[in-house]
Amino acid sequence: MEDTEKTEEIQVIAPTDKVTDENWEPKIIAFLCNWCSYAGADLAGVSRIQYPPNVRVVRVPCSGRINPLFILKSLQVGWDSVLVSGCHPGDCHYISGNYYARRKFSVLDDLFEFMGIDKGRVNFSWVSAAEGAAFANIIEKVTEKTRKLGPNRLFKEL
Amino acid sequence: MEQIKKSLNEIVKSLISEKKVEYVFGFEEGTLPLKSVPLYIEKEEDIDRMIWNEYCNLNLVKFLLEEPHGKKIGIILKNCEIRSLIVLINENQINREDIVIIGVPCSYGIIDFNKVSKLIGGKEFTEFKKNGNDYTFKGVDFEKTIKLQDILSNSCVYCKDKNPVEYDYLVEAPIEFKTIQEEDIDEYLDVIEFEKKKPKERWEYFKKELEKCTLCMACRESCPLCYCKVCFIDSNQPQWFDKTEDLSEKLLFHMTRAIHLAGRCIMCEACTRACPEGINIHLLYKKLRKMSKDRWNADKIELGDPSVLGSYKIDDPQEFMVKED
Amino acid sequence: MVKKKEKQDNQTFEKIIPKDKLDSLIKGLNKDFKLIVPKETEDDIEFDYLDSDKEEYQFPEYQNLRVSPKKFLFPRKEVLYSFEKEGTNIKIKEKEELIEDQVIFGIRSCDARSYKILDTFFSSGKYSDPYYFSKRNKTLLIGLACNEPMTACFCTSVGGAPFSSEGLDAILYDLGDKYIFKIISEKGSAFSKYVSEYPDVKKADLKKKEEWAKSARDKIKFDINLDNIEKDLDGLFESDIWSKVSRRCISCGACSYVCPTCHCFDVQEQSDKNGGKRVRIWDNCQASIFTLEASGHNPRNSGRERTRQRIYHKFNYYLKNYKILGCVGCGRCIKVCPTNRDIRETLKAVVEAAEKA
Structure with a gap:
């Protein structure tokens, strides 16, 4: 529960309204499954592992709940990157939700590749409740990747 | 062609006269050259109006979705359309027992009217003549002969799956050519060719093509697999789209529709033929079908198969996952 | 000379323009007007803006274009205003209005009549539509009479004609080897200076024009009498012809997007x-x-009601509200329908059903 308050806090201190190239900071939206990745993020916090503050978390019941449209819509409204994370295969709280999710993600992945959209902006990962350090590591990786890609102008200025 | 027509006539006649079905779905000649109209054959005299040829361009399975369960309906279908019916039966939208399938081996493929228009420079032709695989289009101030493979729908050019896989009645017909191409080529050649382009070129291509989209929904409405009661683009709660017709919305609509059709699209290409702007939107769906083949070996859908996104294997490939160091 | 001047006052300003001089006439017009002309693209002909300083242009041969020029006055997407946050204030940006005069060149009679219908609609009621009329008031139409109507054309049945000059400011008649340029409206007299160098029209040419007009009219095969269509439709609201008609409709919107009057x-x-x-x-x-509706209720829930609405709107409600037909008979909806x-x-079914009833 502590984490929910944390997210709200981050939103308050979000970058200023006018984003220019100078003050730009990557903004990453993360869809985390309740049972593994969200708990993993929690563990990272409790263990006081440092990771970049660029991520905003949306908790979902299961990675299988994530509609590919969530990801597309996030990119359309201007998030610089999307991270989707669920339980490791075989560990799903609902037995098979993450297997279905994996198929959906591969569709999205191939579609992006085919349409010539940079795949770096969409990231999928498996993080368990015990992997606080791994979560921090993935956030670091994704933030670095996004920083290199620059602001998301994919669907803007069309 | 004559043989197919004769055989069809007999089957339809027996179905109607013996009252085995309420009506049979077929096509009749349209009011313009190279156009056809869906025909409801309810009485024997309607049979004379029935046609079957290379410009019966709609997927009639779409119309079955409107009909109530329990109503016996006959329908004349090619194999790609039969496969779309199979998807709907698998997804519990249509009862197999309600439908009497009259399967026709597809010998011609279907002509894409948009391709014809493009090749004659947007002009209008008033008549056309067929001579083997050469089609001659005549207009007020021009006459042009075009090869059949240049005006066939893309999926028909590469189609190798022409014999009905599921039917109650099968029309006997010689297949005049297996594929329209002379040599044996990959079914997904157009996708493979497109993938060879640079990512930027591909992105620019889709942007340019989809800019033409008017969001008229002809693609959605002609697709038998689009049967949602409320489409995500029409949904108000939640409202996914601002509905301002920005290019980003058009891109998102078509991408999401492609995802919804992933592994389900059976490549009848009715969508591309229905598009008033002639957008080759089918390329996206074909790509995702190729993907289901490459990843999960699931590109041919049979009766009773689970849907591609509604099933899984424990060892599905997952090379795209971000891994920690 | 005096006689000639009188002629001009009576607005029968008619000149002969040789075929090879048309492109230079367009170039001349482009100096003073923003021009919208039919342009050949890769695989189509479309109305587009012309900048004759920057591009070579040749007037193409066409019957009618796939897409009507409706979008130049009533765009598919028009930003009415935008707003932006500046600190704690909100700045509202009004739409920038078009200032330049523009000419749509080569528009066919049916499409010109469609603007008349749009004018009526956008000026009906208490207020007229500023977004439409800001462009409409600055737009002049130079038509090109239709020598070769297309297979789906039926303008003669809805009160038009291939050689009609209704709604136009000036018109070109194609006589095969030359054009007659005729000024129709008062606004159109602005064009007189661009064609004054050309010879006046002769009686023989006018006779030739009548012949072309007749042959064009004869090429339209479809003919139906729609004089009583308003009354006919009044009695057919619950008729079962609508279920028959809508049975084949897949409820896409292709027809209304290509329609010049929708x-x-x-x-x-x-x-x-x-x-x-x-x-x-x-x-x-x-x-x-x-x-x-917000409640979830939909008064036009099925294809039957929606197909009926399209016909009623054009052939009944329009007559009731504005005393004109809402269709110009361009036939685009027929061609585009999947x-x-x-x-x-x-329409045939409607008239027949009304006769029976």
């Missing part, structure tokens, strides 16, 4: 925390969400 629109907003915009986009009555649903067949 004008239904929707106003939508797009905003985020920094600002936003309000836009007007085309809407179409064939979509089920067109009439969907199921080849033919509005002419529907």
Whole structure:
């Protein structure tokens, strides 16, 4: 529960309204499954592992709940990157939700590749409740990747 | 062609006269050259109006979705359309027992009217003549002969799956050519060719093509697999789209529709033929079908198969996952 | 000389323009006007803006274009205003209005008549539509009479004609080897200076023109008497012809998007925390969400009601409200329909059903 308050806090201190190239900071939206990745993020916090503050978390019941449209819509409204994370295969709280999710993600992945959209902006990962350090590591990786890609102008200025 | 027509006539006649079905779905000649109209054959005299040829361009399975369960309906279908019916039966939208399938081996493929228009420079032709695989289009101030493979729908050019896989009645017909191409080529050649382009070129291509989209929904409405009661683009709660017709919305609509059709699209290409702007939107769906083949070996859908996104294997490939160091 | 001047006052300003001089006439017009002309693209002919200083242009041969020039006055998407947050204030940006005079060149009679219908609609009621009329008032139309009507044309049945000059400011008649340039409206007299160097029209030419007009009219095969269509439709609201007609309709909106007189629109907003915009986009009555109410009730729930609406709007409500028909008979909806649903067949069915009733 502590984490929910944390997210709200981050939103308050979000970058200023006018984003220019100078003050730009990557903004990453993360869809985390309740049972593994969200708990993993929690563990990272409790263990006081440092990771970049660029991520905003949306908790979902299961990675299988994530509609590919969530990801597309996030990119359309201007998030610089999307991270989707669920339980490791075989560990799903609902037995098979993450297997279905994996198929959906591969569709999205191939579609992006085919349409010539940079795949770096969409990231999928498996993080368990015990992997606080791994979560921090993935956030670091994704933030670095996004920083290199620059602001998301994919669907803007069309 | 004559043989197919004769055989069809007999089957339809027996179905109607013996009252085995309420009506049979077929096509009749349209009011313009190279156009056809869906025909409801309810009485024997309607049979004379029935046609079957290379410009019966709609997927009639779409119309079955409107009909109530329990109503016996006959329908004349090619194999790609039969496969779309199979998807709907698998997804519990249509009862197999309600439908009497009259399967026709597809010998011609279907002509894409948009391709014809493009090749004659947007002009209008008033008549056309067929001579083997050469089609001659005549207009007020021009006459042009075009090869059949240049005006066939893309999926028909590469189609190798022409014999009905599921039917109650099968029309006997010689297949005049297996594929329209002379040599044996990959079914997904157009996708493979497109993938060879640079990512930027591909992105620019889709942007340019989809800019033409008017969001008229002809693609959605002609697709038998689009049967949602409320489409995500029409949904108000939640409202996914601002509905301002920005290019980003058009891109998102078509991408999401492609995802919804992933592994389900059976490549009848009715969508591309229905598009008033002639957008080759089918390329996206074909790509995702190729993907289901490459990843999960699931590109041919049979009766009773689970849907591609509604099933899984424990060892599905997952090379795209971000891994920690 | 005096006689000639009188002629001009009576607005029968007619000149002969040789075929090879047409492009230079267009170039001359482009110096003073923003021009919208039919342009050959890779695989089509479309109306587009012309800048004759920058591009070589040749007037193409065409019957009528696939897409009507409706979008130049009533764009598919029009930003009405936008707003932006500046600190704690909100700045509203009004739409910038078009100042330049523009000419649509080579428009066919049917499309010119469609502007008359749009004018009536957008000026009906208490207020006239400023977004439409800001462009309409600056737009002049130079038509090109239609020598070769297309297979789906039926303008003669809805009160038009291939050689009609209704709604135009000036018209060109193609006589095969030359054009007659005729000024129709008062506004159109602005064009007289561009053609004054050319010879006056001769009686023989006018006779030739009449012949062309007759042959063009004869080429339209479809003919139906729609004099009583308003009354006919009044009695057919619950008729079962609508279920028959709609059976073949897949409820896409292709017909209304190509129609030169369809004008239904929707106003939508797009905003985020920094600002936003309000836009007007085309809407179409064939979509089920067109009439969907907030309660969830939909008065036009099935294809039957929606197909009926399209016919009633054009052939009944229009006559009731504005005393004109809402269709110009260009036939575009017939050509574009994925199921080849033919509005002419529907009209025939309506007239027949009314006779029976």
